[in-house]
Amino acid sequence: MRMSELSSTSGIAIATIKYYLREGLLPVGESTGVNQASYSHDHVRRLRLIRVLIDVGGISVVSARTVLDAVDDPEMSLSHVFGKAQHTVSQSDLYVRPPSESARRRVDALIARTGWRVTPENPGRIAAANVIDAFAAIGHPELSDLVEDYATAAELVARADLESVGKQPDVAAMAEVVVAGTVLGDAFFAALRRIAQEHVTAEKYVVYGPVSDAVDPRRSAARPLQE
Amino acid sequence: MRMSELSSTSGIAIATIKYYLREGLLPVGESTGVNQASYSHDHVRRLRLIRVLIDVGGISVVSARTVLDAVDDPEMSLSHVFGKAQHTVSQSDLYVRPPSESARRRVDALIARTGWRVTPENPGRIAAANVIDAFAAIGHPELSDLVEDYATAAELVARADLESVGKQPDVAAMAEVVVAGTVLGDAFFAALRRIAQEHVTAEKYVVYGPVSDAVDPRRSAARPLQE
Numbered sequence: 001m002r003m004s005e006l007s008s009t010s011g012i013a014i015a016t017i018k019y020y021l022r023e024g025l026l027p028v029g030e031s032t033g034v035n036q037a038s039y040s041h042d043h044v045r046r047l048r049l050i051r052v053l054i055d056v057g058g059i060s061v062v063s064a065r066t067v068l069d070a071v072d073d074p075e076m077s078l079s080h081v082f083g084k085a086q087h088t089v090s091q092s093d094l095y096v097r098p099p100s101e102s103a104r105r106r107v108d109a110l111i112a113r114t115g116w117r118v119t120p121e122n123p124g125r126i127a128a129a130n131v132i133d134a135f136a137a138i139g140h141p142e143l144s145d146l147v148e149d150y151a152t153a154a155e156l157v158a159r160a161d162l163e164s165v166g167k168q169p170d171v172a173a174m175a176e177v178v179v180a181g182t183v184l185g186d187a188f189f190a191a192l193r194r195i196a197q198e199h200v201t202a203e204k205y206v207v208y209g210p211v212s213d214a215v216d217p218r219r220s221a222a223r224p225l226q227e
Numbered sequence: 228m229r230m231s232e233l234s235s236t237s238g239i240a241i242a243t244i245k246y247y248l249r250e251g252l253l254p255v256g257e258s259t260g261v262n263q264a265s266y267s268h269d270h271v272r273r274l275r276l277i278r279v280l281i282d283v284g285g286i287s288v289v290s291a292r293t294v295l296d297a298v299d300d301p302e303m304s305l306s307h308v309f310g311k312a313q314h315t316v317s318q319s320d321l322y323v324r325p326p327s328e329s330a331r332r333r334v335d336a337l338i339a340r341t342g343w344r345v346t347p348e349n350p351g352r353i354a355a356a357n358v359i360d361a362f363a364a365i366g367h368p369e370l371s372d373l374v375e376d377y378a379t380a381a382e383l384v385a386r387a388d389l390e391s392v393g394k395q396p397d398v399a400a401m402a403e404v405v406v407a408g409t410v411l412g413d414a415f416f417a418a419l420r421r422i423a424q425e426h427v428t429a430e431k432y433v434v435y436g437p438v439s440d441a442v443d444p445r446r447s448a449a450r451p452l453q454e
Contacts, residue, residue: 124421158423194351196385
């Protein structure tokens with residue numbers, strides 16, 4: 001297809017597509033003449049992956065290129081694509097700020113207990129420790145105990161993630177799924193957590209009927225503690 | 228404590244604290260004279276909660292005020308604090324953009340199957356449906372099947388979340404934990420998912436020794452499919 005069709009199919013403006021081509025995020029099309037190139041459905045998919053990385057993952061164009069270079073490099077091991085995706089997508093302050101020694105040790109202890117084999121460079125270590133510090137800072141250090149159930153859930157999700165990677169037909173598709181899954185998986189889980197939280201809140205605190213203004217769940221929320 | 232000590236204890240600049248006071252995010256201190264007020268440790272904790280909402284949750288000062296007003300309103304039901312926290316923190320495009328009908332139905336079907344009781348307004352419904360659309364857009368509709376294991380994990384996490392809420396000594400602390408947990412819980416899970424992913428990748432694709440450059444996990448990744 002021509003550039004104009006690539007734009008209408010993907011829903012991305014021609015100027016933006018040209019920018020991605022210049023920055024090397026999108027492979028050039030097959031040349032069909034002077035200043036003319038033909039694009040395939042692979043270009044449409046790649047454009048959408050770029051938008052996911054930038055819009056959902058919130059990463060920069062430069063970072064998106066780093067990740068996509070890793071996807072496209074057949075010599076890059078799958079673990080490295082994972083590492084690259086994790087490091088690039090995880091750019092919030094939580095992944096950078098040095099956590100306290102005690103929070104670090106808490107994460108180390110969790111890893112030892114679960115038997116997980118993880119390198120010291122894994123970006124999740126620092127972020128998890130920073131969250132533990134944040135719980136303490138807001139006066140709720142007891143929330144760190146959530147780490148146990150969260151870790152169980154995280155391993156369940158990671159196994160599902162890796163299973164979906166393993167089902168891909170080739171290594172290029174695997175690498176693509178690793179990158180997309182890192183970004184979209186976080187968002188997917190956060191969405192489902194919000195749905196499940198509403199259900200569990202209703203189940204736990206509102207004994208009659210659905211959640212409504214008619215009852216005062218905050219008062220009934222206090223009930224289990226008072227009775 | 229005086230304003231200067233509140234600043235040094237919390238690590239937040241005096242100008243910023245004054246801004247939060249003006250905007251109503253932070254309750255005023257106890258007046259101790261003309262232009263003098265005394266602040267307590269509750270102010271330190273509240274300041275840190277504000278920073279968590281803004282820095283980790285990425286929400287605006289105005290949105291932070293909406294959430295904190297809900298926390299401080301004793302008439303506000305716990306379900307409503309949850310709803311307010313979820314809606315305010317979930318401001319990415321995924322929570323706004325209208326998803327496809329088929330993706331919506333997929334989420335509805337999940338909710339019916341799990342037996343979750345959820346209102347149509349839950350923000351997670353739209354976000355989950357948008358992620359399903361994004362999987363299809365990048366050419367990987369099969370990733371939507373992740374929803375099953377993700378939902379199981381999400382319910383496990385939601386139960387842990389609500390248990391931590393239930394353990395709070397009073398309704399004010401409950402509301403605070405709901406808000407902090409919404410923001411920090413997302414970050415905590417994402418961090419632990421990254422750690423678990425590295426472990427599962429190593430377990431699944433690298434049969435001998437730790438992940439290293441010496442082996443080519445991408446090639447060994449392809450092996451299970453070829454053998």
